[in-house]
Amino acid sequence: xxxxxxxxxxxxxxxxxxxxxxxxxxxxxxxxxxxxxxxxxxxxxxxxxxxxxxxxxxxxxxxxxxxxxxxxxxxxxxxxxxxxxxxxxxxxxxxxxxxxxxxxxxxxxxxxxxxxxxxxxxxxxxxxxxxxxxxxxxxxxxxxxxxxxxxxxxxxxxxxxx
Numbered sequence: 001x002x003x004x005x006x007x008x009x010x011x012x013x014x015x016x017x018x019x020x021x022x023x024x025x026x027x028x029x030x031x032x033x034x035x036x037x038x039x040x041x042x043x044x045x046x047x048x049x050x051x052x053x054x055x056x057x058x059x060x061x062x063x064x065x066x067x068x069x070x071x072x073x074x075x076x077x078x079x080x081x082x083x084x085x086x087x088x089x090x091x092x093x094x095x096x097x098x099x100x101x102x103x104x105x106x107x108x109x110x111x112x113x114x115x116x117x118x119x120x121x122x123x124x125x126x127x128x129x130x131x132x133x134x135x136x137x138x139x140x141x142x143x144x145x146x147x148x149x150x151x152x153x154x155x156x157x158x159x160x161x162x
Contacts, residue, residue, distance in 0.1 A: 001031070007040040011048035018048060026051065026065055058092060 008015045021027045022038075027047055030038035040048075050071060054064045066084065070076045105126075112122040 001039045001041060002045060004030075004038045004040070007038075007045045007048060010045045012052045013048045021048070021051060024061065026061060026068070057088070059088060063088065 002010065004015045004018055007013075008018060011018075013021075018027070018038075018040075022029055027044060030040055030044070033039060047068065050068065051064055054067055059067065063084065067081070070081050070084075106123075109123045109126040112126075
């Protein structure tokens, strides 16, 4: 058996997060000494390491709970685990694409900013314009043609025309 500090060191999960995972039910309540200190088994510490690795890959607490159940179930079907992983990969790729579009928009806005001591700033103007566009009623979306009609490319064309 190990105390919370030893379990944290072994698993790479902070003591604070161990307490959180226990509180949310991701891991079972720890055994306690007579003095009230938490005690963890090697299996508990291995589960904490599993959780840390899953968190490092961006899985949510809910997904990790499902993965822990699958990990503990020796009769599991690996196709279920693979499907979960591939669904997560698709979500990560969508987030990456969204972040790349954000970066491109900001780079475009920054490229039009002189960055001097004058108050006029295309970045601020662009952000105000983007907010106005977001608040406006949306027209039905068309299917983009080969990436030419995406919001990021439309925004870049707008600045290229100025």
